[in-house]
Amino acid sequence: MISFFFEVLIGGLLSGVMYSLVALGFVLIYKASGVFNFAQGSLVFFAALTFVGLTEHGLSFGVALVATLAVMIVLGLLIERLVLRPLVNQPQISLFMATIGLSFFIEGLAQLLWGANVRGLELGIQDEPIKWLSDVAGINVSKFDLVAAGIAAVLVAGLGLFFSRTRIGRALRAVADDHQAALAVGIPLQQIWGIVWAVAGFVALVAGMLWGARNGVQFALTFVALKALPVLILGGFESIPGAIVGGLIIGATEKLAEVFLGPYVGGGIEGWFPYVLALLFLLVRPEGLFGEKIIRRI
Amino acid sequence: MLYREAGQFKSTYAADAAILPIRQDRIGLALILVVAFVVIPLTATPYLFSAILIPCLILALAALGLNILTGYAGQLSLGTAAFMAVGAFASYNFLLRIPGIPLLLAFAGGGVMAAAVGILFGLPSLRIRGFYLAVATLAAQFFILWFLTKVGWVTNYNSSGVITARGMVIAGYAFDSPQEKYLLVLTIVTLLALAAKNMTRGNIGRQWMAIRDMDVAAEVIGIRPVRAKLLAFAVSSFYCGVAGALYAYAYLGTVEPEAYNLDLSFRILFMIIIGGIGTILGAFLGSAFIVVMPIVLTIVVHFLDDTLHLSVASSVASNVELMVFGGLIIFFLIVEPHGLARIWQITKEKLRLWPFPH
Amino acid sequence: MQPDPPLPTPTRRIGDVILSLEHISLAFGGVKALSDITFDVREHEVRAIIGPNGAGKSSMLNVINGVYRPQQGTITYRGRVRRGMDSHDVAVAGIARTFQNIALFKGMTVLDNIMTGRNLKMHASFIEQAIWIGRARREELAHRAKVEEIIDFLEIQHIRKTPVGRLPYGLQKRVELARALAAEPSLLLLDEPMAGMNVEEKQDMCRFILDVNEQYGTTIVLIEHDMGVVMDISDRVVVLDYGRKIGDGDPAAVRGSKAVIDAYLGVAH
DSSP: OHHHHHHHHHHHHHHHHHHHHHHHHHHHHHHHHOOOOTTHHHHHHHHHHHHHHHHHTTOOHHHHHHHHHHHHHHHHHHHIIIIIGGGTTSOHHHHHHHHHHHHHHHHHHHHHHHOSOOBOOOOSOOOOBOHHHHHHHOOOOBHHHHHHHHHHHHHHHHHHHHHHHSHHHHHHHHHHHOHHHHHHTTOOHHHHHHHHHHHHHHHHHHHHHHHHHHHOBSTTHHHHHHTHHHHHHHHOSSOHHHHHHHHHHHHHHHHHIIIIIHHHHTSOGGGTHHHHHHHHHHHHOTTOSSOOOOOOOO | OTTOOTTOOOOSHHHHTSSOOSHHHHHHHHHHHHIIIIIHHHHOOHHIIIIIIHHHHHHHHHHHHHIIIIIISOOOOSOHHHHHHHHHHHHHHHHHHSTTOOHHHHHHHHHHHHHHHHHHHHGGGGTOOHHHHHHHHHHHHHHHHHHHHHOGGGGTTOSSSOEEOOOEEETTEEEOSHHHHHHHHHHHHHHHHHHHHHHHHSHHHHHHHHHHHHHHHHHHTTOOHHHHHHHHHHHHHHHHHHHHHHIIIIIISEEOGGGGOHHHHHHHHHHHHHHOTTOHHHHHHHHHHHHHHHHHHHHHHHHHHHHHOOOOOHHHHHHHHHHHHHHHHHHHHHHOTTHHHHHHHHHHHHHHHTTSOO | OOOOOOOOOOOOOOOSEEEEEEEEEEEETTEEEEEEEEEEEETTOEEEEEOSTTSSHHHHHHHHTTSSOOSEEEEEETTEEESSOOHHHHHHTTEEEOOSSOOOOTTSBHHHHHHHTTGGGOOOOHHHHHHTOHHHHHHHHHHHHHHHHHHHHTTOGGGTTSBGGGSOHHHHHHHHHHHHHHTOOSEEEEESTTTTOOHHHHHHHHHHHHHHHHHHOOEEEEEOOOHHHHHHHOSEEEEEETTEEEEEEOHHHHHHOHHHIIIIIOOOO
């Protein structure tokens, strides 16, 4: 029984890592431009679909990867240029709704280009239990999930360092704080935003590939991406470690609730549990675990 | 030349405060009402009623509800469809369990139930704002739909999950034909739209807009944000609830949770963005746009298919539809954030001057 | 030829103390905005609060009207003693204010903004408003008439249907004053009502403030930087510096006080 609990817990934590990856993309863009990019999920979907589509057309893994990365970067730059720049002075709610529209656009485009069939994505890592762990402790932990967690950890560490140690990272933080001030100090706003969207595109690609390999590349992926929202609420919108912690919590609690509470109420809790959890959390702490308290002066 | 206001003086505040102070507007509205209530029922085809007019009116009602909440009171909601579902299922249960209950009362009861649920899920808005609130409404959307699917009592333990909506009968008269359904829906929607217009012009409307624009200042002048916000949720959900009941009984013919999914919530949000946030007219313009657009697209695709022999798959049309919707949202937000309603207003202002340029 | 005899000064009866602040201390995190402030305001007078930027003047008004709750001290308004007042209760008690950075409702017209000031006097329920009969209709029209009086008084008839966001700064300030007046307050708090105005606009605003004080008997507490205005129109002055009170009395006395000169006014060269 205990080992089953741990199995579910670890499985949940690892799937939480996946949520974190999607949330990372959100955090990057929000941190640097103050835009809440609802379309991040569809970017993940688009990346995965493009990669699979390219490999189906005969490109090798490596070439397809590079090509998809290039596509994502170009897409990010286009989004910044065509959607965000014209809306730069509008209230945040307008930008948010524009990204909702963007998400629909990208989903339609992705399916238009590559078709709507479910595809498998092969990454070469097997989704099977780690043998010695299941032999010794009776716990089944998927090799794949562990590798995904490792990749996510590397990504997070890298991004964290990037933001806090490099000059560009500092510029990004300045831009997120105050556009006008950043401009006044000579930070090239457009370039910075271009960089941010490119990095977010890269993160979306990694997330897309991992998710796609795990669950198959299909439209339902965009719903998975919606789950990143409760992650952001728990972890705060601006914190990279927060995205990870939030993801872990959401992933773990979601699975635990489904397995242990689900049978009492007919199952299917996974669909709403993270949102209700986030809602309850917001009532107590509106800025999230890692977010900053907002003081409004009049 | 046609649209001159000159010579129309208002000598009382009552006249100035009227919904349509300009005589030409009143004539215009009278014409629209005549067309809507008389001409269309006599001339339109059943297809027009069932596929366009009825859903357009019903969704406009839901859009009105969302506009009250998001456009006037500034509380972003992504759970509109869930409140519609509550209205539909509540109406179903009233009709089922209270024999002989009048149809309209059942619908109103559905609206009231939706309002109650709306207040419940609106409580977080007292602490949370902006897109945090949007996520909270997502919780409502997913939870409510799960609840309506899982809890047997609500669906009367129906095994298939799809309940057939019985026909609409008021005082012995059955509203069966598309024409009759259309007239019933039109009447209900018109009355509720009038009520909405009155509310938004009055004190409660100003309270809502004050909360939306600067709630700290609103508090300082004595408005109670708690009451105003919860009232916005209640009224908005009532409208969505009635719309949901009509959606089931006058349009779909079934009462099922899947019809009220997240996709519908987004469509209604798109309606008010394109139509014009914070306007009553916008709900109708947006609804017409969103309902008619897919049909137009399908026609265009078929036309291209036939003339250019492209043999376009049907999935292409639906994907293009997604892209067009998404693109139009972005387009409107960039070019005219106040939507079609503002474009209409600008047109009227140009008409005032016509044929003079300025 | 004899010079004209001096015009009799209008006799405003300055009454008893209606607002009393005692030992008010307010801090945000580590920042002390107000330290042990004590002063009072008499009915029908014009009380000015002056001091350098950051002295805590706006915070003082925010405490009076319930936006901030002081950590220490009490506020006594018309005999009721409390630590801090709830915004809503303050409004009901008849205190209205304007803000330094205009707090108008940008999405509404001038008329609607001022009508919101009548909010506490409207009692029709939302259902009555939805049907627009009887009480709702009568109230709306009656309050509209009252608001039009204020619009006349402040000479803003020509912009009554303009969305507030489109107005120039000076007019927005006037609309904000109108909204505060619409509540028929007994105490009016004005936060830098003349900031950013040119000489003409300032004269107009002074005239309006004095008219409000004389015609309606409204007690006025105002924050202002323009010393000329302060000396001209106020009955008594409080001086704040770094959250402390460094002067309190009639304008002439305050102007001559060394502490105030050192901190704020400076010396004429």
